[in-house]
Amino acid sequence: MDRLQHTTRYIVLIGAAILFLVPFLWLISTSLKTNDQIVQGSTSWIPRPLTLQNYANAFTSVPLFEYAKNTLVIAVFSVIGALFSNTLVAYGFSRLEWRSRELFFLVTLATLMLPFQVTMVPLFMMFSRLHWTNTFLPLIVPCFFGNAFYIFLLRQFFLGIPRDLSEAAKLEGASELQILWHIILPLARPALLAVALFQFLFSWNDFLGPLIYLTDQSKFTLALGLANMQSAIGLSDFGAMMAAATVTVAPVIIVFIFTQRYFIAGILASRAKS
């Protein structure tokens, strides 16, 4: 490739990368400006003077700390549920032989194509009847019953573990559960981590779920609380909004940057299907 093509390529690439980062940088920059500066249309990237007042305001005008706590609770329990149920199920789909296993697996995959809007209303009505609305239960409990994407991911991984390991253990009289716990799981750590990270991210970012099930403001998650804040003070206190958004966004970005290897591996595992 000649010089000109090479340089053009990198100009476009770096330009695009900068454009992709701009919204985040602008978010942080605005969160550090006073509302006066913002209203005056300040377009400087590094505000002078810098202020943390917006963060203080954000934490006092809405129960931001509560939101963070709620989000963390939901996320942690969802991850536990996801790891527990999906490893069992994936084991059943990969290391055990039984009739119509593959057919059932296809049915499982089909659930990935089902839009949430189709099941949303009956689910809500059912949770209402159980009096689970306005609790975290509708958001956490389903995670304990499996999810097609994680089943698929873990199954692919389990299939790659050599059969001889299981055979040898069986000869020594180990039960399937023992094989799963002592042999398969230790080898499957990257896949398990991927599942944990995906579920953590999903719970942290989930909006529709909290929207329809949670009614007490004190129970809101960060994602939902942000939206609520926007309709309350979004048109007046821009600075606080940006600060709150930064607080919502920072943890997941940091988690992602340190664990991206596992995310990417998880995404790539999903393409083997179609």
Add this chain to the structure above:
Amino acid sequence: MLFISPWLIGLVWFYLYPFAASLFYSFFNATAFGLGSFVGFRNYQLMALDPLFWRSLLNTIAYTAGSVLLGTFLALSLALLVPKRRGGSVYRTIFYLPMVVPFSAVSIIWIWILHPQYGLLNHYLQQFGVSPPGWLSDPKWAMPALVIVSGWSIGNMLVLYLAGILDIPAELYEAARLDGASAWKRLTRITLPMLSPVILFNLIIGLISGFQYFVQPYIMTNGGPADSTLVYPLYLYRNAFQFFRMGYACAMGWVLFLVLLVLTAFVLNSSRRWVHYRG
């Protein structure tokens, strides 16, 4: 087998039962408090006569078409530009980052960037002498604005294209180069055909997620101005949780499912003509 049991329960409880119940409820005057009276196909008849139903369907189709076209173009182009070796993962991270944050945060960030007076976009557009529109407050520009914002969330597609590109055997390119093929020829005769399965996959995923697009219009425009961004899931949500017309909402849900099924089948069918599988 006992190992599958959590999923057996989950499948029935959270997927099969609500799926069937949705169809069942659509024939009733259901509200949040119960089934209500049996009304047969009335919900569907009302839907056919409801201008907002058609508007929201059109809006969702428009959004999906726009975001899939823009997204595919961006994701493919950028994936082709990203270096295959050193530094590639840095770009990959940067382009994937917007996918990691909540959609509501994406909404807040972009409401701010698209702000008619204090927004970054209009500031720079004005510097170039363009008199920019009010974006989210302009009925003609609100939907295009949302489509543009969707271009920020192409990380997933890009990662898959990157992996697909890395999978293409280098010998194909070498042979082409020896034959004197131009860069364009190499792109259209080797790269794109070899990527066609991934393109198909991303297309279907894009279709399914475009039809579920809800959070950004809910927060950024609430369906306005003048219902220009009233997307189907948003209208469904309103019917269920603001008007409490659960039966009607269920009917809408099933129509969504059927429309999606037809479109997916159509795409898969057409794919036989342009997707090239190795083998």
